[in-house]
Amino acid sequence: MNPSSGRLASLDGVRGVASVVVVLYHVSLLARPFATGRISEPAWDIATETPLKLLFAGTEAVQVFFVLSGLVVALPLLRGGASWPGFFAARFVRLYLPVWGALLFAAALILLIPRDQASVTTGEWIANANATSVDPLHLLSEATLTPVSYTLVNTLWSLRWELxxxxxxxVAVLLARLLRxxxxPIAALMSVVMVAGRVAGVDAAVYxxxxxxxxxxxxxxxxxxGWAAERSRPWQWGILTGVSAFLLVASWLSRPFVxxxxxxxxxxxxxSGVGAAGLIVxxxxxxxxxxxxxxxxxLWLGKVSFSLYLVHAPILATLAFSFGDARWWLVGIVGVPLSLVVAAAFFQLVERPSHGLARRVGRAVQLRSETVRSWAVSRRGERARSASSDGLPHAAPEPTDG
Structure with missing residues (x-):
């Protein structure tokens, strides 16, 4: 933890690692049709049904993001460091501006580098989840973060749950305080809900x-x-890390049998959500x-992680349509470092300015709400003083004829 800022720096690191895992996951989706059912299938099985899956467990890494958000977004509010009006104003600016920037970036790539559906494998992620044209109404729809699925910036599905x-x-903060x-035990109950939600196919109960x-x-x-400080032996943390990692990808490790x-x-x-929470601990x-x-x-990866999360899918999709997804390895070799470079630029040009604007908007809204609240309190005080200084009894109003 950074003592000067109160920031949990290690969680920035978790965010950075998780973002890279998501990038590698999407590269693996490009590779999948060329591994399954072919001579390379044993290599695919080794990669996906062993602990190697942790390197590209993308959907599971999103669960890590969700646990992180529940922690770091709520923490200032739990500590009384922000007001609700200021928080919401800042949060929406910080969330939406990078999203809009990523959508414009993705739209520009599609318009500048045409995508031919015939160059990719039908029925796979690249063909199903990545747009080949830009429809203005569809662009505006994705910009609201209200659709269930997204094809301009495929990763925005998780931002819908963030919203x-x-x-x-x-409600979450109130319940967390009441149930502190x-x-x-409540966290254990939530784990049961996630399992039941996955079995029942109810995404809200999963995420x-x-x-x-x-x-x-x-x-x-x-x-x-305090609990962690009493457990200084490395083997104790090794066991918790191993169990959490296993739970994160348990569905993959069990596939030879289940x-x-x-x-x-x-x-x-x-x-996987239980494993994600364990890794955060x-x-x-x-x-x-x-x-x-x-x-x-x-930590640098953590700093640009949101930008990387937003820009990498349009970049990988553009390269896959250009090279053909049969050259998925070339897409990965070019696309992963290119995504890091673009993410760094996107952070400087879009995300960092959005942070500054969010702080200014949040402070302005908080100040305004405090001013309105103070005015309302003073007005109530003036009415009370006026009533008490009258000195005469006040008759109750007569009922009107009806």
Missing amino acids: IFTLLLP RWAW LPAFFIGTLIAVRLDSLR ESSSTLGQALWGL VAIGSPLARRLLEVRPI
Whole structure:
């Protein structure tokens, strides 16, 4: 933790690692049709059904993002460091401006570098989840973050859940405060809800509990640190790290034995949120994890992680349509470093200015709300003083004839 800012630097590192995992995941989606059912399928099985899957467990990494958001977004509000009007104003600016920038970036790529559907594999991620043309109405729809699926910037589906949780945050913070004493049993209950939600196919029950577990970690952060300080032996953290990583990708590790679409396979996938929460606990409490996550390159990745998350899918899609997804390896070799470079530029040109604007808007709205509240309080005080200084009894109003 940075003592001067109160920022949990290791969590920035987690965010950076998770963003790279998502990028590699999308490269793996390009490779998948050329591995399954072919001579290279054994290599694909080794990559996806062993701990190597942790390197590109993209959907599971999004669960890590959700737990992180529930923690870091709620923490200032739990500590009384922000007002609700100021928070919402700043949060919407910080969320929407980079999203709009990414959509314009993606639209520009599509218009400048035409995409031929015949150059990619039909029925796969590249063909199904990435637009080949720009429809202004569709662009505006995605800019609201209200659709369920997205094709201009495919990763925006998770930002929709970020928006939903932001709107629900007052309830989440209130519940976290009320249930603070029972935070860990409630977190266990949320884990059960995530598993049941995955089995039942209810996305809200899969994703929103992950956010709330993060909020529960935030409300018990001090006690969590105290608990962690009593566990200084590396093997203790090694076990928690291993168990959390296993839960994160349990549905993949079990595939040699369990059909992924079966009830058990879906239940195992539901445990990914539990694994994500465990990894966040490790990042907060383990001295070794903090040292690894706080090295400069990882922290830099954390700084540009949101930008990387927003720009990499349009870049990979553009390259895949240009090279053909059969050359997925070339897309990865070019696309991953190019995404990092573009993310750095996007951070400087779009995301960082949005942070500054969000702070200014948040302060202005907070100041305005405080001014209105003070005026309302003073007006009530003036009315009370006026009534008490009259000195005469006030008759109750007569009922009107009806």
